[in-house]
Amino acid sequence: MEFHPMDQFIVTPLFGDGPVGMFTITNVTLWMALTVIAVVALLVLGTSKRATVPGHMQSVAELAYGFVYKMVEDVAGKDGVKFFPYIMTLFLFIVFANFLGLVPTAFTVTSHIAVTGVLALMVFLTVTVLGFVKNGAKFLELFWVSSAPLALRPVLAVIELISYFVRPVSHSVRLMGNMMAGHAVMKVFAGFSQVAVIAPVSILAVTAMYGLEVLVAFIQAYVFTILTCVYLKDALHPSH
Amino acid sequence: MAEETNAATGGAADAARGAADAAQGPGMPQLDFSTYANQIFWLLVTLVVLYFVLSRIALPRIAAILAERKGTITNDLAAAEDLKAKAAEAEEAYNKALADARAEAHKIIADAKAEIQADLDEATEKADAEIAAKAAESEKRIEEIRASAMESVKEVARDTAQEVVSALGFKADEKAVTDAVDKRLKG
Numbered sequence: 266m267e268f269h270p271m272d273q274f275i276v277t278p279l280f281g282d283g284p285v286g287m288f289t290i291t292n293v294t295l296w297m298a299l300t301v302i303a304v305v306a307l308l309v310l311g312t313s314k315r316a317t318v319p320g321h322m323q324s325v326a327e328l329a330y331g332f333v334y335k336m337v338e339d340v341a342g343k344d345g346v347k348f349f350p351y352i353m354t355l356f357l358f359i360v361f362a363n364f365l366g367l368v369p370t371a372f373t374v375t376s377h378i379a380v381t382g383v384l385a386l387m388v389f390l391t392v393t394v395l396g397f398v399k400n401g402a403k404f405l406e407l408f409w410v411s412s413a414p415l416a417l418r419p420v421l422a423v424i425e426l427i428s429y430f431v432r433p434v435s436h437s438v439r440l441m442g443n444m445m446a447g448h449a450v451m452k453v454f455a456g457f458s459q460v461a462v463i464a465p466v467s468i469l470a471v472t473a474m475y476g477l478e479v480l481v482a483f484i485q486a487y488v489f490t491i492l493t494c495v496y497l498k499d500a501l502h503p504s505h
Numbered sequence: 506m507a508e509e510t511n512a513a514t515g516g517a518a519d520a521a522r523g524a525a526d527a528a529q530g531p532g533m534p535q536l537d538f539s540t541y542a543n544q545i546f547w548l549l550v551t552l553v554v555l556y557f558v559l560s561r562i563a564l565p566r567i568a569a570i571l572a573e574r575k576g577t578i579t580n581d582l583a584a585a586e587d588l589k590a591k592a593a594e595a596e597e598a599y600n601k602a603l604a605d606a607r608a609e610a611h612k613i614i615a616d617a618k619a620e621i622q623a624d625l626d627e628a629t630e631k632a633d634a635e636i637a638a639k640a641a642e643s644e645k646r647i648e649e650i651r652a653s654a655m656e657s658v659k660e661v662a663r664d665t666a667q668e669v670v671s672a673l674g675f676k677a678d679e680k681a682v683t684d685a686v687d688k689r690l691k692g
Contacts, residue, residue: 308563
């Protein structure tokens, strides 16, 4: 049995094996659909009873709601709350895509830069446009560190500007890199398990990695979401 | 490349794999730009669907559930406070009733005592009166007996004196004897 650790990331058509066109139904489609189904199952079906004393599913749904809502409120402020549905969408998509990607033989959509890049660019563009619409030219104060000595401010402005434009890159590559690396490492260890001598060690390593990846799946979703909130805060309140 | 992959069958699977790898350059499917349009398209579809499901159904519903729960808890707390006040009120009323009852009981006892005392006084008075009457009657009887006894003594003395006088041979003057006896008895 021969496989490459990166094979798991190949985008393939679900039916037949023609070329991957824009509207081709691929494994990306399948796992994104499963993500939607999982979200609907938890947040829509789970809360369908509207119980005052919640059951298991409803408790988790309420917990997720409260978790993200509080994050938005705490980080982005009261006026950031109206963006809560967008941020909740991002968080749920990422967290469920990450967890579903941990199902053996699954395809991890968040391990692709095309996906995380679009997510990060959407945040970047939204936040930038919002910043200018809300604050006009004052949004540029974000790059003018008024608390620094005057001589240093132009230098800092250049650094701030660069860091601002690097945001979507770090935002997306962080998520994609974490997911890809973890899954690839697991596959590498799984490959080692074909050699009888080191199989026990490698299976142990896969197990440990899997536990770590469960943690990473959540943490990366959390990091992506909280950074989105931070960027949103910058757009709403640009002055340092 | 697609033709190559399609042509690969059975034992030629490895060859096909090699061809696929070659098509993907350095072996990172993430950098295979030919799949980007597909991924981005499906991502946008997914996000739009998720956004509508969340913003139209899930989030308002959960917000309503949480608000309702908060309301219920607030109401319950208010009701508990209310009931507590009512309980305190009831306790107060109970204590008051107890004090009233005690006062009433004391009053009844005092009344009863006074009544009994009155009855007792009346009875005592009556008994005293009766005793006095009886004593008076007895005294009267004793007086009568004493008087009759004196009369008898007088008679016996007179008779005896008459007899003694006649025995001595004198004619007894009845009147004189009687006077003498009376005088003696009085003396």
